[in-house]
Amino acid sequence: MTKTTVTVGLGSCGIAAGASKTFQKIKDLKETENIDFELRKTSCIGMCYREPLVEIVDETGTYLYGDINEDRAIEVIEKHINQHDPIREYIVYTDLFDAPENYFIESQVKIVLRNCGYIDPESIEEYEARKGYNAIREIGENKISREAVIQTVLDSGIRGRGGGGFPTGMKWKFANANKSPEKYVICNADEGDPGAFMDRSVLEGDPHSVLEGMIIAGYAIEATQGVIYCRAEYPLAITRLNIAIQQAHQKGYLGVNIFGIEGFNFDIYIKEGAGAFVCGEETALIASIEGERGMPRKRPPFPASSGLWKNPTNINNVETFANIPWIMINGAAAYAVYGTEKSKGTKVFALAGKVKNSGLVEVPMGVTINDVIFRLGGGIKQDKKFKAVQLGGPSGGCIPEYLSDTIVDYDSVNATGAIMGSGGMVVMDETTCMVDVAKFFLDFTRKESCGKCTFCRMGTMRMLEILERITNGKGAEDDLSKLEELAYQIKDNSLCGLGQTAPNPVLTTIKYFRDEYEAHIFHKKCPAKVCRPLLTYTVDEEKCTGCMVCLKNCPAKAITGERKKLHYIDQEICTKCGVCFSKCKFESIVLS
Amino acid sequence: MRISRNNKSIDKPSQVEVDLSRIDKLIQKYKGKKGNMIPLLQGAQEIFGFLPRKVFEKISLETGLELSEMYGVATFYAQFRMAPVGRHIIKVCHGTACHVQNAKEISEALEEALKIKDGETTRDRFFTLESVACLGCCSLAPVMMIGGQAYGKLTGNESVKIVKTIRIAESN
Numbered sequence: 001m002t003k004t005t006v007t008v009g010l011g012s013c014g015i016a017a018g019a020s021k022t023f024q025k026i027k028d029l030k031e032t033e034n035i036d037f038e039l040r041k042t043s044c045i046g047m048c049y050r051e052p053l054v055e056i057v058d059e060t061g062t063y064l065y066g067d068i069n070e071d072r073a074i075e076v077i078e079k080h081i082n083q084h085d086p087i088r089e090y091i092v093y094t095d096l097f098d099a100p101e102n103y104f105i106e107s108q109v110k111i112v113l114r115n116c117g118y119i120d121p122e123s124i125e126e127y128e129a130r131k132g133y134n135a136i137r138e139i140g141e142n143k144i145s146r147e148a149v150i151q152t153v154l155d156s157g158i159r160g161r162g163g164g165g166f167p168t169g170m171k172w173k174f175a176n177a178n179k180s181p182e183k184y185v186i187c188n189a190d191e192g193d194p195g196a197f198m199d200r201s202v203l204e205g206d207p208h209s210v211l212e213g214m215i216i217a218g219y220a221i222e223a224t225q226g227v228i229y230c231r232a233e234y235p236l237a238i239t240r241l242n243i244a245i246q247q248a249h250q251k252g253y254l255g256v257n258i259f260g261i262e263g264f265n266f267d268i269y270i271k272e273g274a275g276a277f278v279c280g281e282e283t284a285l286i287a288s289i290e291g292e293r294g295m296p297r298k299r300p301p302f303p304a305s306s307g308l309w310k311n312p313t314n315i316n317n318v319e320t321f322a323n324i325p326w327i328m329i330n331g332a333a334a335y336a337v338y339g340t341e342k343s344k345g346t347k348v349f350a351l352a353g354k355v356k357n358s359g360l361v362e363v364p365m366g367v368t369i370n371d372v373i374f375r376l377g378g379g380i381k382q383d384k385k386f387k388a389v390q391l392g393g394p395s396g397g398c399i400p401e402y403l404s405d406t407i408v409d410y411d412s413v414n415a416t417g418a419i420m421g422s423g424g425m426v427v428m429d430e431t432t433c434m435v436d437v438a439k440f441f442l443d444f445t446r447k448e449s450c451g452k453c454t455f456c457r458m459g460t461m462r463m464l465e466i467l468e469r470i471t472n473g474k475g476a477e478d479d480l481s482k483l484e485e486l487a488y489q490i491k492d493n494s495l496c497g498l499g500q501t502a503p504n505p506v507l508t509t510i511k512y513f514r515d516e517y518e519a520h521i522f523h524k525k526c527p528a529k530v531c532r533p534l535l536t537y538t539v540d541e542e543k544c545t546g547c548m549v550c551l552k553n554c555p556a557k558a559i560t561g562e563r564k565k566l567h568y569i570d571q572e573i574c575t576k577c578g579v580c581f582s583k584c585k586f587e588s589i590v591l592s
Numbered sequence: 593m594r595i596s597r598n599n600k601s602i603d604k605p606s607q608v609e610v611d612l613s614r615i616d617k618l619i620q621k622y623k624g625k626k627g628n629m630i631p632l633l634q635g636a637q638e639i640f641g642f643l644p645r646k647v648f649e650k651i652s653l654e655t656g657l658e659l660s661e662m663y664g665v666a667t668f669y670a671q672f673r674m675a676p677v678g679r680h681i682i683k684v685c686h687g688t689a690c691h692v693q694n695a696k697e698i699s700e701a702l703e704e705a706l707k708i709k710d711g712e713t714t715r716d717r718f719f720t721l722e723s724v725a726c727l728g729c730c731s732l733a734p735v736m737m738i739g740g741q742a743y744g745k746l747t748g749n750e751s752v753k754i755v756k757t758i759r760i761a762e763s764n
Contacts, residue, residue, distance in 0.1 A: 016729040016742030048731035195688030197728035232634075232671055234728070235740075274630055275670035277725075291629035292661075293668040309626065352689035352730030359731055390688060426688040426730075440691050444725065450668070 004037040004058040011044030011204050017051035025070040029077050043205030045117030046360035050092050066092035111346050112322045113362045116205030121240050124247040127208040135328035136215050140259035149220045155332035157344030162317030163421040165410040174304035175221040178312040183223040185214050186315040189230040192277040193393030196424030198348040199318035201360050203237035207244035213321030218266040221314050226268035229285050277448035281496045282315045295450045296496035339365035343409030353426035354381045365409045384429040392421025394441045395501035397508030417508040433530035434513040439467040441505035456499030459490040471531040475521035532576045539567050543588035550580035610644045619654050642673040678713045678720040683737040687726030690734040701748030
């Protein structure tokens with residue numbers, strides 16, 4: 001009989017939802033009542049909307065319980081473990097019968113996330129038990145040449161998962177071609193896009209896969225040193241990476257002549273980022289590792305010939321590296337089975353915003369946006385109307401509902417004006433104002449512009465001013481054409497990706513939601529009722545009971561009236577803060 | 593990453609007393625290494641909670657790094673602070689997912705309750721209010737984080753209540 005295991009998902013999301021408390025509770029129960037089961041930790045399972053998650057595997061099968069707080073944990077342990085009676089209503093996934101989230105799990109193809117949610121990320125043995133470090137070991141044992149490794153990566157068709165989509169094999173080939181006694185492999189883990197958390201989940205859930213990917217890259221390009229540039233905002237990821245690096249050292253997987261490959265000396269250290277979005281750009285990232293302000297440099301020379309400390313350097317993103325060991329073990333052809341003609345493999349998306357099932361999903365390239373949002377994502381919260389999806393963060397764009405049958409691959413997404421980006425997918429519904437969204441992103445890029453190129457530094461500021469004018473009800477007739485003109489100027493005259501893509505959110509929203517901009521500019525209305533200066537609050541004469549609640553709470557003292565008499569809002573004084581609207585129990589404040 | 597850059601005005605020398613010997617070890621560790629500026633500043637901030645003027649001067653003197661370059665780096669990255677912070681840092685997430693789910697309301701409610709603006713510290717040095725771009729808990733939006741603990745699915749009122757509870761718990 002196999003021993004029953006209880007596994008608690010302890011990723012950042014889970015911990016935020018209270019998984020640590022759940023874990024502690026189960027641990028206490030196990031100890032005080034001396035119950036016989038093995039308690040394990042794992043990281044993100046991807047089903048963030050059901051956190052805290054507890055998985056029980058016993059001789060009958062696998063059961064995943066969702067929304068398990070401390071009280072429910074007691075219940076589950078008592079019923080399932082002690083009485084062998086699984087609680088059906090809390091089960092979200094099982095291999096035994098139809099559970100609510102079976103589809104969510106079964107329709108994904110897990111390559112990058114192959115170990116996330118299965119292994120304890122702090123245990124190298126558990127990683128090895130799932131073929132971990134086999135890829136690099138085979139390279140050593142079978143004396144596979146560098147060129148053959150690079151050829152496999154090329155044949156797999158994998159393209160950079162950080163957003164650019166440049167073929168990874170090509171990058172390695174260039175870096176390998178430049179000879180130098182010192183070469184570097186850098187892992188870009190500076191995931192700065194607001195609304196994206198794929199890389200964080202991989203680092204927290206399966207740090208060894210990233211290390212192994214880097215070691216393989218190190219071998220392929222003859223590098224001596226690996227650097228992981230990780231956001232300081234991901235403390236848990238950094239902790240787990242440090243543990244992983246230490247374990248790899250102990251096993252001799254990092255250091256001198258590793259994996260029996262004569263002359264292959266490779267080590268990895270972590271460099272904590274200091275909070276600058278532009279450092280996701282590879283030349284800025286290099287400047288930052290060198291201890292300088294993270295400002296992009298002119299390319300060429302490309303990092304492959306002159307990168308860190310002017311040595312040949314290869315930079316890939318976390319997700320790209322996590323793919324590599326799988327490709328090496330299963331072969332390029334197995335990887336290329338998934339995806340479309342020009343975009344191979346799978347892509348991890350961080351699904352968030354107004355979607356029911358927010359979380360992490362890995363799907364083959366080529367599925368439609370509709371599939372991701374409605375089938376995996378379960379549709380829109382409160383069944384509101386789906387309006388748009390934002391792909392690619394501040395460099396990306398909004399894809400409207402009518403284009404939601406667009407397939408996800410690099411080229412199809414680019415054709416809409418958005419970009420694939422690193423994989424943040426933020427869903428928006430009818431209550432999201434697209435002008436406000438454009439303003440939000442521009443505000444972000446304006447603050448994150450490093451200031452090197454005038455068009456990016458000043459141009460984004462001017463664009464933001466125009467957008468602020470529009471959302472304040474002071475938009476002018478020619479504002480849209482001014483925005484577009486500025487947008488193209490910024491795109492053409494900026495050195496790096498940040499500036500070249502900063503106007504994308506504005507351009508795509510103008511392209512697909514021009515009517516919303518026009519409503520703001522010409523009719524001084526915000527159709528989604530978001531832009532406050534364009535709203536008016538009035539009292540519904542039929543519904544007002546004269547309870548005086550709004551009057552007492554109004555910070556601007558704009559409401560007049562007496563007990564049991566109709567109240568009145570003075571539009572001149574009203575600051576449109578919305579307090580009356582949220583305080584009124586009779587829905588008598590009307591928003592228009 | 594912080595959305596709004598902190599107030600980068602540097603403190604007056606007399607204003608803050610710091611025990612400079614606490615960074616001796618740090619300086620020893622990184623002295624003469626290439627690319628050491630950011631780790632030095634990060635380490636110093638870890639010790640003092642912010643970067644006092646005297647720390648810049650000491651690091652510059654002992655490592656030969658240029659003051660101007662250090663100031664350039666410190667003002668470039670959002671992580672570095674030049675002013676003391678409160679005992680608790682309230683990080684209100686303004687990532688995309690939180691933004692479309694009304695994170696503004698949380699910030700405004702806290703600003704009003706604590707009577708400080710974004711990036712400022714309360715007079716009693718209890719709380720510092722900050723906006724950050726994405727804490728990575730998008731499924732719990734809108735989110736704020738206080739001392740490593742994330743609070744999700746908030747409303748303005750709830751966020752104020754949480755902050756008040758912390759203050760009451762620690763004042764007793």
